[in-house]
Amino acid sequence: MDIGKKIRALRLGNNLTQEELANRLELTKGYISQIENNLTSPSMQTLFSILEVLGTDVHEFFSIEEEQTVVYKKEDFYEKENDNLKHMISWIVPNALKYEMEPIIIDLEPGGQSVIDDPHAGEEFGYILEGQVTLVLNKKRYIVRKGETFYYPANKEHYLINHSHQNAKVLWISTPPMF
Structure with missing residues (x-):
């Protein structure tokens, strides 16, 4: 672990200059620079003080964080085609069930x-990427066109239909995950 680099990142994350950090700790700017460049090692007491000023503690500082995936590519998606209903669903965030939302793209x-x-707890949001769809919400029908959105509590029966003569593509997000 590069302690100096990690201290520098914390300092910059707190918008502090080396001089500002040094002044808060009654140390010199040069000493902070030496620590950040791994030219010297701080005493345990000094390290504890630095971490306190930077808003963290020893446990958090030395914990090894598992890198969280935040960007997903096409090859990460899971797709399922339904020939009977003439649609394909792409789950665009793998393992979305562990999150608060579940985004999909449905091609109709x-x-x-x-x-x-069926009615369930939560809310749903959709954005029409291509074409148009009919949103059926508790027997009431709404036409939603490209560039338009829909949003509703999911406590009523709901589904989408493509009554047009062209394909429709919808970004559909459910919370909690339901798809």
């Missing part, structure tokens, strides 16, 4: 529809 062929979703 002309005459296609999503699975009829």
